[in-house]
Amino acid sequence: MAYALQQLINGLTLGAMYGLIAIGYTMVYGIIGMINFAHGDIFMVSAFIAVTAFTILAAADVTSIPLALTFVLIVSIFFTSAYGWAVERTAYRPLRGSTRLAPLISAIGMSIFLQNSVQLTQGARVKPIPPVLEGGVVLWDAPGFTVQIGWTQMLIIVTTVVLMIAFTWMITQTPFGRQQRACEQDRTMASLLGVNVDRTISLTFMLGAALAAVAGVMVTVYYGVVDFFIGFLAGIKAFTAAVLGGIGSLPGAMLGGLLIGLIESFWAAYLWAEYKDVATFSILCLVLMLRPSGLLGRPEVEKV
Amino acid sequence: MMLTMEGVHAHYGHIHALRGIDVEVQVGEIVTLIGANGAGKSTLMMSLFGNPKASAGRIVFDGEDITRVHTHEIARRGIALVPEGRRIFPRMTVIENLQMGTAHADPANYDADIARVFAMFPILDERKSQRAGTLSGGEQQMLAIGRALMSRPKLLLLDEPSLGLAPIYIRKVFQIIRELNRDHGMTILLVEQNANQALRVADRGYVLQHGEITLAGTGAELLASPEVRAAYLEGGHA
Numbered sequence: 001m002a003y004a005l006q007q008l009i010n011g012l013t014l015g016a017m018y019g020l021i022a023i024g025y026t027m028v029y030g031i032i033g034m035i036n037f038a039h040g041d042i043f044m045v046s047a048f049i050a051v052t053a054f055t056i057l058a059a060a061d062v063t064s065i066p067l068a069l070t071f072v073l074i075v076s077i078f079f080t081s082a083y084g085w086a087v088e089r090t091a092y093r094p095l096r097g098s099t100r101l102a103p104l105i106s107a108i109g110m111s112i113f114l115q116n117s118v119q120l121t122q123g124a125r126v127k128p129i130p131p132v133l134e135g136g137v138v139l140w141d142a143p144g145f146t147v148q149i150g151w152t153q154m155l156i157i158v159t160t161v162v163l164m165i166a167f168t169w170m171i172t173q174t175p176f177g178r179q180q181r182a183c184e185q186d187r188t189m190a191s192l193l194g195v196n197v198d199r200t201i202s203l204t205f206m207l208g209a210a211l212a213a214v215a216g217v218m219v220t221v222y223y224g225v226v227d228f229f230i231g232f233l234a235g236i237k238a239f240t241a242a243v244l245g246g247i248g249s250l251p252g253a254m255l256g257g258l259l260i261g262l263i264e265s266f267w268a269a270y271l272w273a274e275y276k277d278v279a280t281f282s283i284l285c286l287v288l289m290l291r292p293s294g295l296l297g298r299p300e301v302e303k304v
Numbered sequence: 305m306m307l308t309m310e311g312v313h314a315h316y317g318h319i320h321a322l323r324g325i326d327v328e329v330q331v332g333e334i335v336t337l338i339g340a341n342g343a344g345k346s347t348l349m350m351s352l353f354g355n356p357k358a359s360a361g362r363i364v365f366d367g368e369d370i371t372r373v374h375t376h377e378i379a380r381r382g383i384a385l386v387p388e389g390r391r392i393f394p395r396m397t398v399i400e401n402l403q404m405g406t407a408h409a410d411p412a413n414y415d416a417d418i419a420r421v422f423a424m425f426p427i428l429d430e431r432k433s434q435r436a437g438t439l440s441g442g443e444q445q446m447l448a449i450g451r452a453l454m455s456r457p458k459l460l461l462l463d464e465p466s467l468g469l470a471p472i473y474i475r476k477v478f479q480i481i482r483e484l485n486r487d488h489g490m491t492i493l494l495v496e497q498n499a500n501q502a503l504r505v506a507d508r509g510y511v512l513q514h515g516e517i518t519l520a521g522t523g524a525e526l527l528a529s530p531e532v533r534a535a536y537l538e539g540g541h542a
Contacts (some may be wrong), residue, residue, distance in 0.1 A: 175407070180405050182393055189391040192353055194379035194408035194455065 001141035007269045008262070009139075013153040013222070015261020016160035020215040021238035022245070022253035023167065024084075024208025030184045032250040033100070037107040040086055040089050040235015042209050044156035046080040046216030047226040048122055052130045056221070065133060068157075069221070076213040076242040084209025085202055093198070111231075116226040129220060156218045163214060164254050180204060184248075184257060239265075239270070240284040246297020255295060305364075306331045306491045307352070312361035314351040323349040323515040324361070326371065329459065329493055334485050336494040336523070338536055339512035340436030345495040346388050348512065349461050353378050353385065363487040376532065380408040385456035388464045388495075390448040394437030401436050401447055405521055413514060421450040443474030447478060454536055460484065461494045472496070481505055499536035503527045511536075 021043050028036045033270040035137045053072040062068050091110045095102045136150035171177035183200045219234070220226055241260040246251025260280055268276040287294060307329040310520040314322040329335045337345050351358055352365075353375045363371045370378050370507040384405070392401050398531045402421060406414060422429040425446040431439060436447060445465060452460060461536045462481070478501055496502035503509050503523040511519035511532060519531060 161356055173402070178396070178403060179407060181396060185393045185395055187390055189387065189393070189406075190356065190404070191355070191375040192379055192385050192387065193404050193451070195404075196374075196375050196376045 002140055002145040002147050003269070004266075005140065005147070006147045007265045009147070009149050011262035011265030012258065013156050014263070014265060015258035017101065017215045017222075017257075018234070018241045018260050019161065019213045019240045019254045021234060021248060021256025022220075022241040023164075024212050025239050025242040026245070026247055026250060026253040027180075027204050027208050029242070030105075031180065031201055032092070032096070033235060034092070034103045035107065035239065036087075036092075036205075037214060037235070038091070038110035038114060039102070039208065040231035040233075040238065041118075041233070042080060042083055042087065043212040043216050043219075044228065044231030044233055045083055045114060045118060046076050046209070046227075047220045047230060048118055048127070048214035048252075049079045049213070050217045050220040051127050051129055051226055052131070052145040052248050058130070068132070069217075071153055073214065073217050074293055076217050077210045079217075080209045080213035080216065081206040084212075088202055088205040093201075100211045111235075115228055122228060123163045124228065126225045128225045129227045132221045132223060134224065152218075152222050153251065159218070161271075163211065166188070176200075176203070200237065237277075237280055240280055240287075242281070243284060244287050244294055246294025248298070249294065249296045252294055252296035305329075306333075307364075307493070309348075309352075310362045310364075312348075312351060312358045312363060314347060316347055316356055316357050317448070321356075321515050322351060322358075323457040325512075325513070325517060327517065329338070329491060331491055332489050333401050333507045334481065334494060334505060336509040337498060337508035337512055338496060338499040338502060338509060338526075340535075341497070341511045344515040345512055346463055347386075347515075349385065349463050349493070349495060352383060352461065360525050361471055362538060364462075365430045375516050378407075379455075382455075382458035384452035384455050384459075385461040385463065386445075386465055388446045388461065388467065390441075391406040392436045392439075392444050392447050392451070394435065396436055398436055398439070398447060402428070402454050405451035409455045416454065417454050421453055424453075425450055425485075437492075442469050442476075445469060445473060445477065449477075453484075457493065458488055460492050461495075462492065464497060465494070466496065466498050466501070474501070478505055500504045500527070503532075532534045 010093040021039065025036060028034065031067050040174045048112045050072050053075040057068050067253060085111055092103045095106055133151040133155065136148050136153065138146055138148050171180065179190065179200055180196045182195060183197055237260055238257065241256035242253045244259060245254070245256025263283065264276050265281055267279040305328060309325050309327040312322055312325040325348060337348065339345050350356065352363060354373060356374050358371050362369060365381060365383065370381065379433055393404060402418060406417070428447060428450055431443065436444065439447060449465070465477045470478065481492060481494065482505060485492055494502055494506065503526050508522050508525040509526045510517050511526065519529065521524065521529070
């Protein structure tokens with residue numbers, strides 16, 4: 001029982017991070033109908049930006065943890081959004097209006113480019129940072145097993161919940177959110193109503209990158225190490241989460257992320273830890289075969 | 305002069321859809337374009353928005369050359385379109401659809417504008433929290449017109465507003481067109497397959513054939529013209 005509770009906490013933490021990355025996939029798919037395969041690498045870049053920011057802080061002898069985290073978050077969000085913007089501008093916008101496959105191939109190319117450029121500039125070894133937040137709260141001191149929620153885990157879960165509420169509010173209640181949804185449903189009509197579609201798409205990429213940046217900072221703090229390849233697996237898992245929830249659906253991405261995190265944790269805890277990735281990707285296969293529109297997605301065919 | 309098209313050519317993919325169009329719309333007029341399916345009527349309207357861009361010729365709106373201006377900028381200068389097929393946002397509520405019409409309008413006018421649209425189409429008020437995709441065809445058309453009016457356009461383009469509607473809504477559409485023009489001084493460019501009704505309501509009209517203007521005149525002149533009668537009225541929708 002205590003063990004299961006601990007897995008639940010670990011799974012929620014993992015799921016929160018997958019959910020944050022999955023939103024980037026689902027929003028971009030919603031607005032331009034493509035899978036941005038470079039999104040996982042944007043997440044990886046954000047983790048490296050976080051490492052750099054932490055290093056600068058350490059050199060400047062900053063010891064206040066809240067101050068340090070805020071600084072790193074702001075820096076990472078800022079630069080990662082710039083990356084998101086630049087990727088869309090250089091790799092996808094010139095291909096808008098061409099075949100569906102072209103931007104997809106361009107995305108894979110961008111993914112390889114980002115991985116290799118980080119490997120070249122930062123090296124192929126893992127980069128560690130000193131522990132930022134240690135310890136946590138003991139929830140239950142059961143005989144033989146202590147259930148604990150780490151400060152980092154708490155930070156990740158709370159930040160994610162706050163961000164998702166804020167994000168849902170923005171998409172459903174603000175003029176920008178309305179314009180974003182309008183572009184999803186009928187881009188030409190949106191432009192005929194005075195919406196700057198290119199700008200809306202750029203902002204969507206930047207927002208997706210900003211959320212990935214939050215996940216990147218959290219991962220850096222949580223695991224304490226990053227390398228140039230983390231974007232690949234995290235990206236594909238977040239993509240699986242987006243597909244499981246229903247690609248194009250925001251609540252779906254959040255739910256999907258949570259489920260993938262929980263499944264992975266429990267699978268690793270009770271079945272075979274070495275096969276946890278297999279479990280995730282089997283889910284991807286099953287969803288694609290049995291319910292391609294996902295848990296909360298709309299079926300492709302729509303009444304007109 | 306509200307709108308002038310001078311020798312406008314436009315291509316739609318490989319199709320040379322507009323071949324030297326000259327059209328004028330004066331302030332306060334209702335002008336109609338009639339023509340067979342595929343004559344280029346919708347392309348003409350979309351080319352005013354630069355989608356597709358004119359490959360030759362000039363488009364002047366309200367004294368400014370808009371031939372090379374971006375689509376969303378043209379909308380912001382005061383042209384609104386009620387497109388063919390309505391193109392409401394089906395997964396947004398009625399009120400959100402109307403708010404989309406104000407993407408570039410002055411927020412200070414919002415309350416007055418929404419009240420005006422609801423007064424014109426009480427059904428939209430009743431259904432304001434409903435998803436627009438669940439409305440009937442006629443109601444969707446009312447919504448598309450209401451959405452276009454929310455931005456207080458100087459020029460209103462209506463593309464086949466009566467297409468596929470029940471007779472009661474067709475009457476309503478033409479009644480709205482008259483009212484907007486008479487009571488609010490709205491300048492209107494109307495594309496219709498219902499040539500008889502369109503020419504009756506219009507001050508002037510143009511006949512479009514294979515991307516060219518083949519005939520122009522007042523509504524009454526065109527109604528009386530033997531070519532128009534033979535091609536678009538008799539045995540048609542008259």
